[in-house]
Amino acid sequence: MEPGLSRPGFLAEHTRIAVDTAPLIYFLGGYAPRDAVAEELLTQAASGAVEVVASVVTEAELLVGALRTGPAEAGVVGQLFDGPIRAVPVGRETARRAAEIRAEHGLRMVDAIVAATALLEGCTALLGNDRSFRRLEGTLTYLHVDDLAG
16 A cells, blocks of 8 residues: 555455445445445555455446446446456356355355455455355455445
């Protein structure tokens, strides 16, 4: 982190964070107060204070809604993944780790892929808004948007 940059409490101890789909939907749709959490994360990522990663599954989920809205929205999603968010492809190692997570913690497969991506990319936290991710506590810090948005 560059000297002089301050980070909010939920980012203070993390330098690499995975993000799930919901926070980005809130950001893109302007769903206050939840959007402010993702906005802060992306601001910090753009400044270089934190690295944000997401599974290509998250990118695909965002693109579905964006494509239904129109090409401009799809372009905005593309800008997020060309800019402050690094998209991570799903390979066999991710698939295997996701299967282990699903078997052990009972997450839905799409969520298990998101969690596996976070773990394999060395993230210390995952930002989302699905309480089922709390099952990973002890393995990965879960940052729940509703808790952070107040």
